[in-house]
Amino acid sequence: MNRRPRRDLPPRRRLVIVVRADPVICGHSGEARNLAEAALLRGFTEVRIVTWPLDRLAETGLPLKPLDGVSPYSVGIEVERPAPVGDYKVPDGRYLAGLVGRLVELFTDGVPTVAMSLYLSPHTVAVHDAVGVARATGLPVDVTTIAEAVGSDVTNVVRSCVAEGRFGAAAHVLTAYLSSDVPVAVSAYTRDLVIASAEAVDAAHGTRFAAQCRDRVAISYPAINTADYLTQDLDHFSATLERRGLHRNGYVLFLSRLAHAKGVDELIAGFAASERCRGLTLVLAGNGPEAEHLHRVAAASPAADRIRFLDDVDDDEKPDLMAGCAAFVLPSKPRPEFVETFGIALVEKMLAGGGPVITTDTGGIGEAVGDHALIVPVEDPVAIAAALDEALSLPEHEREAMELRARDHALQFDRQRVFDRLLARLAPEPTPVGAAF
Incomplete structure (x- = not known):
């Protein structure tokens, strides 16, 4: 009996990403999706995004997209939402226990795994704890870890611990970060922020976190699906604008979380004061903790009848809304609880085309936009109005040239390029300290 020769299957290789994933409105949930898709194209046989149950996300108050507006993942990417462990007698940590427990199972099943965490607290802490437990079982463990620090890790956790004298909590996060095989930060600004916070911990307690951060932390810009x-x-684009009652170049767009640090108050005031915006609509797309307050601010504005809120923009609509706007404004400002450490939405806008970007030089925004945006001071509605007037008065050829230059700059953040550089970090060849990739 003739038998077909057996073809060996490719060796299994898994990527696990621990993150606040869709439907959370956050640039890094989109980044996780892009890294997952890039991994499939680079031969990973299995990709798992390990995240939080939907009911828990809703309870936190995080801004969420409509579930039916979340684009499906490719075949080969599985989203896991481990259930909590324990009942009411466990006051807190039930969901974290579920997350860590599932990671232990993945790390001990014999499949070589790269585990990447976005946000140090609690995701990198969860991976750190899971690796320790997995190795303590005595089972074979083949795990390489990548930890990506974003700005709110430092402003919301480490820096607040330093300010409050909570050494143990700061040490917990920094130790988990530095225990990772590849610690990275989403921008040079974020890396500097991590080091400065570590220096403050060292100065107060005699530790040596800052030197380790300087030696080991590299920069990995967020991964974006440029395609x-x-x-x-064009048909989809026209349908999107028609459905929303908009027309090309007929509106100014803000698309991000509705949070105090995003500068929407100043944008509303600047839009109302702009002479060139008299016949335009201001579209505020997004949701967040300041939504109710901003509705009141908009209702009291002289331009109230020309301000629209969209809290249900889905993944497919976003590029169309960006491409069709007369200008895109994100006047972010530094706040104790949040600093814009990169500006993913700004890069997405530069890729999509449309009118000029207007923003501030806050945090890592300069690294995102380069020289391809109109920069205004923070908390300055007068400057926003002037920038809108300038953007809307540009001759068509200048606007098109600016658009092309901005797109060329933004292509460096393509997800495949970013992922390949991350994989290169897993190789033994050293990368210069602080180098961006």
Whole structure:
């Protein structure tokens, strides 16, 4: 009996990403999706995004997209939402226990795994604890860890611990971060912020976190699917604008979380004061903790009848809304609880085309936009009005040239390039300290 020769299957290789994933409105949930998709193209046989149950996300008050507006993942990417462990007698940590427990199972099943965490607290802490437990079982463990620090890790956790004298909590996060095989930060600004916070811990307690951060932390800019923004389906574009009652160049767009640090108050005031915006609509797309307050601010504005809120923008609509706007404004400002450490939405906008970007030089925004945006001071509605007037008065050829230069700059953040550079970090060849990739 003739038998077909057996073809060996490719060796299994897994990527696990621990993150606040969709439907959370956050640039890093999108980044996780992009890293997952890039991993499939680079031969990973299995990708798992390990995240939080939907009911828990809703309870936290995090801004969420409509579930039916979340784009599906490719075949080969599985989203896991481990259930909590324990009942009411466990006051807190039930969901974290579920997350850590599932990671232990993944790390001990014999499949070589790269585990990447976005946000140090609690995700990198969860991976750190899971690796320790997995190795303590005595089972074979083949795990390489990547930890990505974003700005709110430092402003919301480490820096607040330093300010409150809570050494143990700061040490917990920094130790988990530095225990990772590859610790990275989403921008040079974020890396500097991590080091400065570590220096403050060292000065107060005699530790040596800062030196380790300087030696080991590299920069890995967020991964963006540039193809989503470069290829425009004109029929889809027209349908999106028609459905929203908009027309090309007829509106100014803000698309991000509705939070105090995003500067929406100043944008509303600047839009109302702009002479060139008299016949335009201001579209505020997003949701967040300041939504109710901003509705009141908009209702009291002289331009109230020309301000619209969209809290249900889905993944497919976003590139169209960006491409069709007369200008895109994100006047972010530094706050104790949040600093814009990169500006993913700004890069997405530059890829999509449309009118000029207006923003501030806050945190890592300069690294995101380069020289391809109109920069205004923070908390300055007068400057926003002037920038809008300038952007809307640009001759068509200047606007198109600015658009092309901005797109060329933004292409460096393509997800495949970012992922390949991350994988290169897993190789033994050293990367210069603080180098961006």
